[in-house]
Amino acid sequence: MIEIYKDWNFPDTQYVRQKTEKKQIVLHHTVSGDKVDGDTSWWLHTPERVATSYIISREGHLHKCFDDEYWAYHLGLSAEHFNRFGISYHRLDPSSIGIELDSWGALLQHTDGLFYPVTRQNGKIVPNLKCKPVKNIYEYCSNQKYRGFQYFDRYTTAQLDTLKRLLHFLMEKHRIAANYKSDIWNATPRALMGWEGIFAHASYRQDKSDVHPQVELVNLLKSL
Ligand SMILES: [Zn+2]
Known part of the structure; x- marks a missing residue:
């Protein structure tokens, strides 16, 4: 058994109630x-x-x-x-x-030095300044970015x-x-x-x- 903090008990319209291997x-x-x-x-x-x-x-x-x-x-x-x-x-x-x-996944550093979640604006990926800056940063080496991003929510x-x-x-x-x-x-x-x-x-x-x-x-x- 594993301890569940909260069971949301989704209605069966939100998943497929079919047992599969x-x-x-x-x-x-x-x-x-x-x-x-x-x-x-x-x-x-x-x-x-x-x-x-x-x-x-x-x-x-x-x-x-x-x-x-x-x-x-x-x-x-x-x-x-x-x-x-x-x-x-x-x-x-x-x-x-x-x-x-x-x-939050991938983050971008804004000119204010803080790290924000990303959003798409006119086809460009930019920091989403509507979100609060993220504090718990995981940093990749600049030559080992993951999927093009150097910073992620840890x-x-x-x-x-x-x-x-x-x-x-x-x-x-x-x-x-x-x-x-x-x-x-x-x-x-x-x-x-x-x-x-x-x-x-x-x-x-x-x-x-x-x-x-x-x-x-x-x-x-x-x-x-
Ligand atoms: Zn996914």
Whole structure:
């Protein structure tokens, strides 16, 4: 068993209440601020069945949206994501469990020296000054940027501790091996073929930067 901080108990119009065999666990981040309520209310107010089973807040609180034996759309894959590897399109959402870490993801430094979440303005990626500056920064070396970004919202220790417990729980319950390899930080045929393991959203899509390879997260995944 794993301790759930809050069970949101999503209505079955917001996910697919069909039990499926799970082979993959996929890590995302939400691109949002401190509260989990914003993420869940967004999902609950859209007609699409887009969600993940779990969200982990920055305090390390585990939020459950729906039971991990069922599924929802969380990968956003189309034929082109598969075609570039010569793989034919097939659905992977039913056989994967999604976990979100609450995080802003990529950040940009403004001329005031502070770090802000990013937004798109006239086709350009710029700091979003409508957001509060982010304090908990993870910095990549300038020659080792991830997906073109040097700064990210840092996943917290509490968050990663909860993630580790959750991964152990899910790996045992669904008999999934971690099979960690460093290819998961880019789109990889292993993910798109539906092979067993723990992946990032970025393992399926080159246009995604969740989750980013913060060294503590890499070490966690290697340790499983
Ligand atoms: Zn994602």
